[in-house]
Amino acid sequence: xxxxxxxxxxxxxxxxxxxxxxxxxxxxxxxxxxxxxxxxxxxxxxxxxxxxxxxxxxxxxxxxxxxxxxxxxxxxxxxxxxxxxxxxxxxxxxxxxxxxxxxxxxxxxxxxxxxxxxxxxxxxxxxxxxxxxxxxxxxxxxxxxxxxxxxxxxxxxxxxxxxxxxxxxxxxxxxxxxxxxxxxxxxxxxxxxxxxxxxxxxxxxxxxxxxxxxxxxxxxxxxxxxxxxxxxxxxxxxxxxxxxxxxx
Numbered sequence: 001x002x003x004x005x006x007x008x009x010x011x012x013x014x015x016x017x018x019x020x021x022x023x024x025x026x027x028x029x030x031x032x033x034x035x036x037x038x039x040x041x042x043x044x045x046x047x048x049x050x051x052x053x054x055x056x057x058x059x060x061x062x063x064x065x066x067x068x069x070x071x072x073x074x075x076x077x078x079x080x081x082x083x084x085x086x087x088x089x090x091x092x093x094x095x096x097x098x099x100x101x102x103x104x105x106x107x108x109x110x111x112x113x114x115x116x117x118x119x120x121x122x123x124x125x126x127x128x129x130x131x132x133x134x135x136x137x138x139x140x141x142x143x144x145x146x147x148x149x150x151x152x153x154x155x156x157x158x159x160x161x162x163x164x165x166x167x168x169x170x171x172x173x174x175x176x177x178x179x180x181x182x183x184x185x186x187x188x189x190x191x192x193x194x195x196x197x198x199x200x201x202x203x204x205x206x207x208x209x210x211x212x213x214x215x216x217x218x219x220x221x222x223x224x225x226x227x228x229x230x231x232x233x234x235x236x237x238x239x240x241x242x243x244x245x246x247x248x
Contacts, residue, residue: 095132
């Protein structure tokens, strides 16, 4: 026998899947219950008020008939933030789509509640017109720990030396000092410093971003290579962002 109860939970829609002619199922990452599936009856109907309240990356309080361990039923939605700035800009939509898909994949591998907070804070910052590439890279860097492939940022990955760091290499997964350096690509000192700052910063505290464009691109290139080598994740939305950046 399944236990049912009416609950009001904060969450963000990660995915939506059509169900029948007029309904759909959404996956919502929540603050308290983790990732849950919700049946949204009639939500595809043009006249149903749930239609616009159950789309991807909607941040809201969801009133649900909760069934533990089973598909729950959506009753109503109180919007907290529709992220209007994101929805009105193709570049921001692209980044929001990517971090939403990435969050879904990360949570499937590690159901830590902090993933929800990191994701929510990142969407808010992107919606507030902070550089979406930098916010995305910060989130990507923080997610590595939850994927079990975190970078070694405490010293040379080969010998542990904390001084005379000359580069950070995506193939070996961390810093390399001058004694252990062979022929790895040399990244700028500012890039090496900023990668560590990305990892340590509290996303909540970011109110202004002023980083040299070359450093931003170097960090993004590093993380792209690291993700390709260590995470096993391939998301088409990231390819679209790369093409978009190339065109612009």
